[in-house]
Amino acid sequence: MIIRLNILLLLLMLSSAAARAADGAELSAGFDWDMASQITAQTSGRVKPLDTFARELVAMVYGKASYKGQHPTETYFRWMADGDYWANEKLFYIPKGPLRDEMKLPKTGGNHFSLVALQSNNGLMQLARDGAMADQKGDKPTFVQGKANELLNRMSVLSAVFNHDLPLMAPTEGGEPTATWLSMPTVLGQFEDTLLAPQPAGVKDTLQALAVSFSGMYASLRDNRPDMFNTSVMVFLNTQAAMMHGQPGLMSKLAWETNYNYIRPFTVAKILLALALVLFLFSLAREPWAVLKWGGMLGMIGGLLFYTTGLAMRAYISGRAPWSNMYESLLAIGWAAVLISIIYELIKRDRVLALVGSGLGALILGVAQFASLDRGINQLVPALQSYWLNYHVIITLSSYSCFAIAMGLGHAVLIAGVRSHGAVTPKLAGLAKANLKIIQVGTLLLITGILLGAVWANVSWGRFWGWDPKETWALITWFVYIVFLHGRSAGWLGWRGLAAYSVGAFPVVIMTYYGVNYYLSGLHSYGAGSAPGLPWQMFGFVALEGGFLFWALRRLKGKLPTKPKPAKSSMMPRSIPSRAKNPEVG
Numbered sequence: 001m002i003i004r005l006n007i008l009l010l011l012l013m014l015s016s017a018a019a020r021a022a023d024g025a026e027l028s029a030g031f032d033w034d035m036a037s038q039i040t041a042q043t044s045g046r047v048k049p050l051d052t053f054a055r056e057l058v059a060m061v062y063g064k065a066s067y068k069g070q071h072p073t074e075t076y077f078r079w080m081a082d083g084d085y086w087a088n089e090k091l092f093y094i095p096k097g098p099l100r101d102e103m104k105l106p107k108t109g110g111n112h113f114s115l116v117a118l119q120s121n122n123g124l125m126q127l128a129r130d131g132a133m134a135d136q137k138g139d140k141p142t143f144v145q146g147k148a149n150e151l152l153n154r155m156s157v158l159s160a161v162f163n164h165d166l167p168l169m170a171p172t173e174g175g176e177p178t179a180t181w182l183s184m185p186t187v188l189g190q191f192e193d194t195l196l197a198p199q200p201a202g203v204k205d206t207l208q209a210l211a212v213s214f215s216g217m218y219a220s221l222r223d224n225r226p227d228m229f230n231t232s233v234m235v236f237l238n239t240q241a242a243m244m245h246g247q248p249g250l251m252s253k254l255a256w257e258t259n260y261n262y263i264r265p266f267t268v269a270k271i272l273l274a275l276a277l278v279l280f281l282f283s284l285a286r287e288p289w290a291v292l293k294w295g296g297m298l299g300m301i302g303g304l305l306f307y308t309t310g311l312a313m314r315a316y317i318s319g320r321a322p323w324s325n326m327y328e329s330l331l332a333i334g335w336a337a338v339l340i341s342i343i344y345e346l347i348k349r350d351r352v353l354a355l356v357g358s359g360l361g362a363l364i365l366g367v368a369q370f371a372s373l374d375r376g377i378n379q380l381v382p383a384l385q386s387y388w389l390n391y392h393v394i395i396t397l398s399s400y401s402c403f404a405i406a407m408g409l410g411h412a413v414l415i416a417g418v419r420s421h422g423a424v425t426p427k428l429a430g431l432a433k434a435n436l437k438i439i440q441v442g443t444l445l446l447i448t449g450i451l452l453g454a455v456w457a458n459v460s461w462g463r464f465w466g467w468d469p470k471e472t473w474a475l476i477t478w479f480v481y482i483v484f485l486h487g488r489s490a491g492w493l494g495w496r497g498l499a500a501y502s503v504g505a506f507p508v509v510i511m512t513y514y515g516v517n518y519y520l521s522g523l524h525s526y527g528a529g530s531a532p533g534l535p536w537q538m539f540g541f542v543a544l545e546g547g548f549l550f551w552a553l554r555r556l557k558g559k560l561p562t563k564p565k566p567a568k569s570s571m572m573p574r575s576i577p578s579r580a581k582n583p584e585v586g
Contacts, residue, residue, distance in 0.1 A: 031226045033071040036217075036233045037261075040240050040254060041167035046379055047177040047250060049258045050076070053167050056376055061158055062112070063093025076161070081221035083162025087115045092154065099147040102127055118155055128152055169236075170210055175244025184214050209239040257317045257377070265310030266331065270365035272303035273338065273358045280355035293351050300345075300358045304338050307361070311335060318377045321390045326517065327373040329397055333513075334364030336394070336401035340441075344434065353434055356408035360401075388456035396449030396474070402442025403481070403502075403509045409435040410502035414552035417496060422556055424495070432495035435502060436488060443481045450474050469520040473512040480505050496556055500549055507542060 037051030054072035057079075059065060067075040079086045090112035094100050103123040105113060118124060131145030141149070160166035168181035188211050216232030219225075244251060276299030283293040311331065314322040323332040341357020344350070368375075380389075413435055416428045424432075453471070454464040465471060484501050487493040493501070 031074065031077075032230045032233065033073045033077075035230065035237070036077065037071075037073045038237060038254075038258060039169065039233070040171070040244070041169055042171075042177070042181040043167045044378070045178075046377075047181075047254070048377075049254055049261070050167070050169075051258055051261050052377075055261065057157070057161065059375075060154055061091050061093070063095075067091075077217070077221055079158070080161055080164060081218055083159075087162065090114050091158070092118060092151070094151070098144045099127075099151070102144050102148075115155060115158060118151070124148055124151065169214070169240075170207070171240060171243045173206070173243060175240075175247040175250060177247065177250050184210075187211050188215070206239050206243050209235055213239065253317050253319075256313055260310070260313045260317065263309075265306045265313065266365055266369070269303045269306035269310065270362050270369070272299045272306065273362040273365070276300040276303060276358040277355060277362055280351055280358060283351060284355070293354075296351075296354065296358070297345065300338065300342060300354060300361075303358070303361060304335075304342060307331075307335050307338060307365075314377055318379075320380055321393070323393050323397060324380055324384050324389065325374060325378070327368055327371075327375050329393070329513075330364060330368045330371075330373070332394060332397045333401050333404070334361045334368070336398040337361055337364070337404055340398070340401060340405060340438075344438075348430070348434070350430060350434065352412050352431060353405065353409065353438075356405055356412065360404055360408060383460065386456060386460065388452065388459065392449055392452040392456050395445055395452060399442045399446035399449055400509055400513055402438050402445060403477075403506060406435055406438045406442060406502040407506040409438060410499040411548065413495060413499035414503070414548075414556070417499070418552055418555045428495070432499070435495075435499055436485075439481055439498070439502060440485060443478065443485060446474065446478045446481070450478065469516045470512070473508075473516050477508050477512045480508050496553075500553060503545060503549060506545075510538070 037049060037054070039050040041048060041050045041053045043053055051073055054076040055065070058067050058072045058075050066072060070078070090110065092113050092115065093111055094103075094105065094113055095111055096107070100107075103121050105121070127145050127148035131141035131149050134141045134145065157166060164185050165183045168183050170182035170184065170187045172179040172181060187207055213232045213235035217229055217236065220227075220229035220232060241251070276296040279292045279296035279299060282289050283291070283296060311322045314328070323329045338357050338361040341353050341360075345354035345357070409431060413428065413431045416425070416431055420428055450471075453474070457466070457471075458464045484493065484498060484505070488498050
């Protein structure tokens with residue numbers, strides 16, 4: 001078998017040299033990692049470009065988007081070609097925290113550790129054993145035990161890469177994506193039997209070409225032969241394409257995913273929205289700069305276009321709604337916030353709500369990029385495999401977007417009130433009206449989402465309502481905001497009170513969206529136990545908001561709203577009370 005492989009590999013190299021001599025031109029001096037990124041791979045039951053697998057691998061192991069500035073595909077091939085060397089290199093990112101303390105890892109010398117060092121760590125193995133025993137007893141593993149198991153899985157993946165067991169690169173004949181593909185060691189190990197046993201037409205040649213070209217890639221990396229590598233990659237790609245000729249839809253999705261990785265639409269959207277935020281801020285600062293609002297609007301619309309493109313590409317690639325996990329749901333909240341803000345801005349041309357929407361969009365995209373979230377395009381868990389996902393989730397997430405916008409507007413209303421010394425100026429009246437309207441829309445969307453969720457629950461679990469933590473907290477959130485609206489209609493709350501409550505109530509929304517998923521056990525809590533307690537950022541957020549409310553309400557204390565300055569009547573919310581008839585209570 002080895003002799004045949006060597007002969008075939010030699011023929012491949014000779015044909016490459018002959019072609020080079022005939023053309024009279026030298027081959028590229030470097031490795032073509034972009035071409036290698038187009039190799040098709042299968043992991044976790046999903047077929048994807050090797051580029052995607054390499055990006056996920058580097059982020060999972062090293063904790064960053066790239067390893068020392070390398071193309072992720074290059075990093076994969078380097079690790080794959082010399083596992084013995086890389087097993088001793090400090091690749092695994094383990095930040096300071098309880099897991100690192102339990103493992104008794106050094107507190108100095110960086111946050112990366114080698115596979116060999118981790119494999120011999122007794123603390124890690126003990127944590128894994130304790131977690132397995134707890135699971136067998138029906139108890140829930142602790143946070144640290146769960147993180148230990150997660151680290152072991154990461155180590156297992158890298159070991160499989162070193163052994164060439166991951167990813168799977170040999171498609172079944174016809175390229176059926178749901179069938180389990182073969183690893184390259186399996187192809188090489190059974191190469192002799194494959195040649196001798198009866199096979200359908202074409203199978204013998206394709207497996208032979210895959211084996212030889214893979215061997216060529218491996219050998220060229222060890223020998224630093226970019227010309228041989230690029231030729232082997234080309235043969236490998238052509239062979240895979242021939243084996244998947246009956247899957248045009250799959251080939252199209254693979255091409256779209258490669259473009260998705262290259263374009264990085266959410267990064268572009270974040271930059272454009274941040275630019276729009278700055279332009280809107282300057283347009284509000286001085287009247288001569290008001291013209292900048294048009295630049296801000298263009299940036300916001302451009303950001304929304306890239307934002308929508310990213311979601312649409314994820315939907316096409318995955319074949320499902322792009323809001324099935326924490327990362328995607330966070331993206332959906334930001335997208336809805338930007339969309340709602342743009343619609344309002346095009347109608348009212350106010351600039352403040354556009355500023356809030358662009359700021360929220362940029363902030364949420366930034367959090368989604370840097371938070372420890374799985375950003376992969378993964379298959380749906382069984383509980384989410386329903387068409388109700390398309391409606392219930394996005395409507396509910398849109399209600400969270402409305403409450404986030406209301407929180408931002410609440411800040412703007414209170415700041416405007418402080419600047420006007422409590423006088424209801426036309427600008428303040430317009431902001432107060434927008435704050436009221438957006439809470440009304442959010443409340444309507446939330447109750448609609450709750451009702452659709454009840455229908456979905458009946459389909460999935462045979463009951464409409466079960467007081468699951470997610471259901472309970474969604475209802476609590478709705479009650480919190482509907483009480484505010486009733487208080488506003490009854491005259492208990494004025495513009496000041498509603499603005500303060502829209503800021504102060506937002507932590508309830510955060511608890512419903514984030515807290516339930518990670519800190520409470522229930523049918524909706526897919527991430528329960530994977531967070532080590534309340535993050536310090538949450539305490540910081542609550543402290544800052546509390547400080548802001550204390551400052552704003554203290555400055556506005558005892559200042560009742562006065563009659564507004566002359567302006568169009570359409571700028572005034574209908575329920576702004578007059579001093580004579582309905583004093584301010586908020």
